[in-house]
Amino acid sequence: MPDTRALVVDTALRLFRERGYEATTMRLVAAEAGLSVGNAYYYFPGKDALVQELYRRIQVEHRAAVADRLPRGGTLEQRLTGTWLAGLAVMAPYRSFGAGFVSRAIRPGEAASPFSDASSEARELAVHLLRDVVEGARPAVPGTVARELPELLWLAWLGVTVFWLNDPTPDAGRTRRLVTGAAPLIGRLVRLSRLPVLRTTVTDVLALVEDVRR
Amino acid sequence: MPDTRALVVDTALRLFRERGYEATTMRLVAAEAGLSVGNAYYYFPGKDALVQELYRRIQVEHRAAVADRLPRGGTLEQRLTGTWLAGLAVMAPYRSFGAGFVSRAIRPGEAASPFSDASSEARELAVHLLRDVVEGARPAVPGTVARELPELLWLAWLGVTVFWLNDPTPDAGRTRRLVTGAAPLIGRLVRLSRLPVLRTTVTDVLALVEDVRR
Numbered sequence: 458m459p460d461t462r463a464l465v466v467d468t469a470l471r472l473f474r475e476r477g478y479e480a481t482t483m484r485l486v487a488a489e490a491g492l493s494v495g496n497a498y499y500y501f502p503g504k505d506a507l508v509q510e511l512y513r514r515i516q517v518e519h520r521a522a523v524a525d526r527l528p529r530g531g532t533l534e535q536r537l538t539g540t541w542l543a544g545l546a547v548m549a550p551y552r553s554f555g556a557g558f559v560s561r562a563i564r565p566g567e568a569a570s571p572f573s574d575a576s577s578e579a580r581e582l583a584v585h586l587l588r589d590v591v592e593g594a595r596p597a598v599p600g601t602v603a604r605e606l607p608e609l610l611w612l613a614w615l616g617v618t619v620f621w622l623n624d625p626t627p628d629a630g631r632t633r634r635l636v637t638g639a640a641p642l643i644g645r646l647v648r649l650s651r652l653p654v655l656r657t658t659v660t661d662v663l664a665l666v667e668d669v670r671r
Numbered sequence: 672m673p674d675t676r677a678l679v680v681d682t683a684l685r686l687f688r689e690r691g692y693e694a695t696t697m698r699l700v701a702a703e704a705g706l707s708v709g710n711a712y713y714y715f716p717g718k719d720a721l722v723q724e725l726y727r728r729i730q731v732e733h734r735a736a737v738a739d740r741l742p743r744g745g746t747l748e749q750r751l752t753g754t755w756l757a758g759l760a761v762m763a764p765y766r767s768f769g770a771g772f773v774s775r776a777i778r779p780g781e782a783a784s785p786f787s788d789a790s791s792e793a794r795e796l797a798v799h800l801l802r803d804v805v806e807g808a809r810p811a812v813p814g815t816v817a818r819e820l821p822e823l824l825w826l827a828w829l830g831v832t833v834f835w836l837n838d839p840t841p842d843a844g845r846t847r848r849l850v851t852g853a854a855p856l857i858g859r860l861v862r863l864s865r866l867p868v869l870r871t872t873v874t875d876v877l878a879l880v881e882d883v884r885r
Binding site for chain 2: 560
């Protein structure tokens with residue numbers, strides 16, 4: 458029954474927050490949820506699947522956090538600032554979890570890697586949100602740039618996330634400064650990309666990204 | 672005596688390459704070097720110190736690999752392409768080590784992190800090499816940009832390194848394409864940074880970097 462599945466997820470995410478990834482075993486999740494270990498495994502084949510559930514849930518909460526704002530328009534920098542600050546707020550309860558977990562997620566071939574096949578659903582949700590940020594911006598983002606920008610912004614967001622996990626300031630003040638400082642610069646660079654003098658370079662940057670991506 | 676120290680280092684680096692970080696214990700290093708464990712510890716307080724030795728040695732080899740070329744001038748993109756391709760060649764024997772090790776090096780607060788105090792010597796050597804790349808370039812790189820560029824290039828190089836550790840192509844062909852494609856674009860962006868229309872943006876990007884760095 459679906460309630461049991463939700464109970465397993467809620468319990469696992471709480472344990473991830475409270476005890477970190479390593480200490481959260483399927484056995485502990487089952488015990489804390491008042492289930493047999495076999496019953497917990499019936500819903501999730503292991504911790505990796507629970508991590509994917511965490512990724513997916515963060516995306517769903519991130520989307521919900523900006524759902525009111527995105528249809529209202531605004532410039533690219535306004536939309537990006539709002540969306541990224543909302544993303545930091547959504548991830549905040551998992552900051553200590555992430556600090557320990559990033560070491561696993563960065564390992565090549567790991568299911569928890571944001572680039573893995575297993576992470577494709579969460580990745581697509583994340584890129585799709587950024588596509589909505591880009592496409593609803595006024596003035597409109599030029600076509601060639603608009604096509605590739607969501608994925609570039611997603612890569613930038615991964616960089617912001619790693620920066621945030623290493624940010625020693627209370628309430629991640631430095632990361633918030635990075636976001637509020639970088640979003641207007643990205644907006645300005647996108648506007649400048651229309652200039653003839655920059656157009657070739659922009660095309661070449663996009664072609665290089667296209668060439669080396671998986 | 673210094674020969675014993677070199678023996679410990681050589682043995683440890685060989686074991687790092689052959690068996691990876693986790694399996695290389697101080698006990699194993701001592702045994703393979705034909706020393707007592709106490710003697711090995713006399714030269715290095717632990718594996719972290721051997722990792723710093725690896726970092727330092729890679730920097731020294733990287734410098735040696737481009738020592739002939741750098742005084743000969745060339746454009747920024749030529750110098751950067753040559754230096755980065757040489758860097759990939761120097762690191763090549765440690766690629767499988769790095770793939771497992773990056774998960775440790777990325778953990779916040781870890782001595783092996785490229786941003787840690789312990790890594791400051793290797794970091795300074797790396798930034799210094801990139802400063803020589805920038806300062807010897809002809810046409811000369813504009814002053815404001817030249818000051819901050821070496822550190823930005825070092826951050827870019829960390830990104831290239833993570834990309835390289837995840838590169839599934841034989842002989843890291845995709846990473847070589849990334850380097851040979853990105854260096855001319857960096858050169859072109861640096862030239863464009865002189866244009867009045869971009870000057871404010873360049874200044875603002877540099878100010879943001881200055882603001883959020885440690």
